[in-house]
Amino acid sequence: MSTPPTKTDSAAPKYARQALLHMAERGIEPTPVNYAVWYHYVAGDKNDLNREIDQLIKKKPRAISDDINTYLYNKYVITGSKKEEAAVESVSQNTQSVLAEIMEVIDRFSGDTETYNNQIDEHVSKLSQKITDPLLKEMAGEIVNRAMAIRESGAQLNGKLEESRKEVTQLKSNLEKVTSEANKDFLTGTGNRKAFESKIDELTKWAKEQKGDLCLIMIDIDYFKQFNDKFGHLIGDEVLRKVGRSIFESIKGKDFVARYGGEEFAVLLPNTALGGGLIVAENIRRNISETDLVRKDTGVSLGGVTISAGVSYYRPDADSVPILISRADAALYRSKIGGRNRVTQESFDPA
Ligand code: GH3
Numbered sequence: 001m002s003t004p005p006t007k008t009d010s011a012a013p014k015y016a017r018q019a020l021l022h023m024a025e026r027g028i029e030p031t032p033v034n035y036a037v038w039y040h041y042v043a044g045d046k047n048d049l050n051r052e053i054d055q056l057i058k059k060k061p062r063a064i065s066d067d068i069n070t071y072l073y074n075k076y077v078i079t080g081s082k083k084e085e086a087a088v089e090s091v092s093q094n095t096q097s098v099l100a101e102i103m104e105v106i107d108r109f110s111g112d113t114e115t116y117n118n119q120i121d122e123h124v125s126k127l128s129q130k131i132t133d134p135l136l137k138e139m140a141g142e143i144v145n146r147a148m149a150i151r152e153s154g155a156q157l158n159g160k161l162e163e164s165r166k167e168v169t170q171l172k173s174n175l176e177k178v179t180s181e182a183n184k185d186f187l188t189g190t191g192n193r194k195a196f197e198s199k200i201d202e203l204t205k206w207a208k209e210q211k212g213d214l215c216l217i218m219i220d221i222d223y224f225k226q227f228n229d230k231f232g233h234l235i236g237d238e239v240l241r242k243v244g245r246s247i248f249e250s251i252k253g254k255d256f257v258a259r260y261g262g263e264e265f266a267v268l269l270p271n272t273a274l275g276g277g278l279i280v281a282e283n284i285r286r287n288i289s290e291t292d293l294v295r296k297d298t299g300v301s302l303g304g305v306t307i308s309a310g311v312s313y314y315r316p317d318a319d320s321v322p323i324l325i326s327r328a329d330a331a332l333y334r335s336k337i338g339g340r341n342r343v344t345q346e347s348f349d350p351a
C-alpha cells in the first residue's frame with residue numbers, strides 16, 4: 001500500500017512537479033488518472049508499477065497511451081481512489097496564483113541581472129511570506145533556488161532561464177488541465193457531482209453576500225430504464241451525452257450544468273429569479289422533447305426522450321444548500337407524478 005500524499009508530506013510538491021514533467025516529456029495528457037499513475041511512479045511507492053513502466057519505457061520510450069495509463073491505474077493504483085483525489089487537490093490548491101508569482105520572479109531574472117542582484121533576497125522572502133501552504137512553499141522554493149543557482153553559475157543565463165520559464169508554463173497549463181478534468185463528468189463533459197457541490201456552495205455564498213438571485217433546476221430523464229432496456233446501455237450513454245449537450249445549449253454565461261447522478265442533471269442559474277428559472281427549465285424541456293434521436297450506426301429513428309424538471313429559488317435567510325436542493329427535488333417529483341415531460345416550481349406545502 002502506498003502512503004497517500006498529504007499536506008504534511010514534504011516530498012509531495014517535488015513528486016507533483018516531477019510527475020507533471022514526466023507526462024509533458026512523454027506527451028501524456030494530464031488527466032487525473034494519468035497523473036495518479038505518474039505521481040506514484042516518481043514517488044516510487046509501488047514497485048510493480050515502476051517495474052512495468054520501466055519495461056514499457058525501454059521498449060518504446062515515448063509511447064505510453066491513455067489506454068496503457070488506464071490499465072496501469074486499474075492494476076496498481078485504484079486501491080485507494082480517494083488518495084489520488086487528495087494528490088490532485090494538494091497540487092492544485094492555490095497553485096495558479098503561486099505559479100504566477102514564481103513566473104514573475106523568473107521573468108525578473110531574465111532582465112537586468114546587475115540591478116536585480118540586490119533585489120533577489122527581497123523577492124524570495126516576499127514570495128515565501130505570501131505562500132502559507134508548506135507544500136507550495138517548498139515547490140516555489142525549489143524553482144526559485146534553481147533559478148538562483150543558474151544565475152550564480154553565470155553560464156548561458158538567458159537560455160536556461162528561458163527553459164525554466166517554459167517548464168513553469170507547462171507545469172501551469174498541466175495543472176489547469178488536471179484541475180479542470182477532475183471537475184468534469186467523464187461521460188457527458190458537463191460538470192460532475194463534485195464540481196456541482198463546490199459551485200452551489202460558491203453561488204449560495206455569493207447570493208447571500210451580494211443579494212443576488214439564484215435558481216436551481218433538477219432534471220431527470222423520463223422512463224430512462226425502459227429506454228436502456230430497449231436499446232442497450234451504449235445507446236443510453238449516447239442519449240445522456242445528447243441531453244447534457246442540449247441542456248448546455250439552452251443556458252448561457254455564468255449558468256452551470258452538472259451531471260448530478262445516473263440520469264439526473266442539475267443546473268444553477270445566477271442572477272435569475274424564479275420566473276426566469278422556470279423559463280429556462282421550460283426551454284430545456286421543449287428542446288429535448290423536440291429532438292428526434294437517430295441511431296448513429298443505422299440511421300434509424302429511436303423516437304425521443306423527455307425530461308421532468310423541478311425549480312427552486314434560493315432564499316438566503318431561510319435556506320441551506322440541502323434545503324434548496326430538496327425543494328427542487330420535491331418539485332421534480334411532482335413533475336413525475338403529474339405525468340412527466342413537465343416543469344414544476346417549488347412549493348412550500350408538503351409534497
Ligand atoms: P422515471 O421517469 O421515473 O425517472 O423513470 P426512470 O426509468 O428514468 O428511472 P429509474 O430511476 O427507475 O431508472 C433510471 C435508469 O437510468 C436506470 C439506468 O438504466 C439508467 N442509467 C443511470 N445511469 C446511467 C448511465 O450512466 N448510462 C446509461 N446508459 N443509463 C443509465
Ligand code: MG
Binds near residue numbers: 262263264
Ligand atoms: Mg433518476
Ligand code: MG
Binds near residue numbers: 225
Ligand atoms: Mg429517470
